[in-house]
Amino acid sequence: MEPLSNRRKQLEKKEMTFAERAYLPAIAQGLGITIKHFFKKKATVQYPEQTRERSDVWRGLHVLKRDENGAERCTACGLCAVACPAEAITMTAGERVKGEEHLYREEKYAVTYEVNMLRCIFCGLCEEACPKAAIFLQDDKLAPARYERDEFIYGKDRLVEPLKTTETK
């Protein structure tokens, strides 16, 4: 048959030499390889004490940012939900009433804001879509494992950045 490529190789099955048949030299070689690994640096990360370093651009758990006065930045425009390819984000919008200016930055705000962590693929398109720099995927937090499915739907209580104590009046 014509060779389809020029990579064909003629293999020949040689008679094994006595050293090969005796098997022990090969065993000694194998033992040498394993004992070398005995002294190698270990790849283990000792988890609770050490944590594996993540890249700066690593995308983790979502956070809804506050502005410098402690008011929520999100205006419930819905661009993040539109941008989300996994349709993980839902929200309902509400109108700010008088006396809530210190709570919400603009007249419109998110009454509820939910991210379904089971759907989310951590692509980061929501933070790119956000015109108000409100939503970010943190580079130091994981969405932790949980037992129940409904615990994976993160509401505002778990998404909004906590108030810094120095900034509260």
Add this chain to the structure above:
Amino acid sequence: MESVDLLYKGIYILVIFGITLLIATYSTYFERKIAAFIQDRVGPNRAGPAGLMQPLADAGKLFFKEDFIPAKANKALFIIGPGIAMLVATMSSAVIPFGDMLLIGGREIYLQAIEVNIGVLYVFGVVSLGVYGLMIGGWASNNKFSLLGAIRAASQNISYELAMGLTLIAVLMLSGSLSLREIAEQQHGFNWNIWYQPLGFIIFLVCSFAETNRTPFDLPESEAELIGGYHTEYGSMKLGMYLFAEYINIFVASAVMSTLYFGAYNFPFMDNLRQAFTDPVLGNNVVTLVGVAAMFTKIFLFIFFFMWVRWTLPRFRYDQLMKLGWQILIPLAILNIILTGGGVLLKDYLF
């Protein structure tokens, strides 16, 4: 025998029993550590400093697991099986000389639980009984895979014991005695049997691996084909007993190999060390204690070797195992006997 001697023997037997159990316990820890190190991992390090309490944690776990007995199993035999394995394993360390003689208050104290003039035969006899534990356990489980594992264990042990016995004959031809203490004494200083019996030692080593059911000859428990072999149906501490007996067997096999081939408690320049002391009693005791350390060093090196091999070699196929035993090791062992006999005759003729 005097009552003092009896008391001493009793204490010594308890100590040896304790040491055997302790070494077997920590073998499980070191097995895991060595496995981890060879695979570039860290291994158990959470229980206690450096994970040293891990064997206790393992034992605690095994004790509190459900003690399950299959409905169709032969209950009495099912319970006796691991007991026999354990009993037989702990019996064989009795005749091994862990050290020479200590002189305390003008009394000669030999560091050996029982000195019998057929020590080697005793070890071999007791060790070969160990297969009853596996066989009974496998049969009583009433599980075909267990039975297959047990049959494998039995046929493997018989096959390899033949080659082992034949290599031993070559050692006995050199020593002219069946007493382990005498064999040890003949290897005084650096005059070890390994220099005269290199081929015999290699055969003996391979056979010890098969006898203790260690990789590459752990066919009775090959999890891929037989689930768990003879201990498939066992759980909790009964399983623990089987695994523990295996580690004791490794310890005993290491001790026997050190005694037969690596000079037991003898170490190089022991006479120089003895002469360095002006007081003969003190000199003797120091040499003996260093000898005990030498013996245990050799044993630990062998145990390490057992584990090192386990994480290097893949398991043999069963027909390859049998072929190696019957067609290669037994003829080689007979060849070794002939060579040894020739050597002994030649030595008599020349000198």
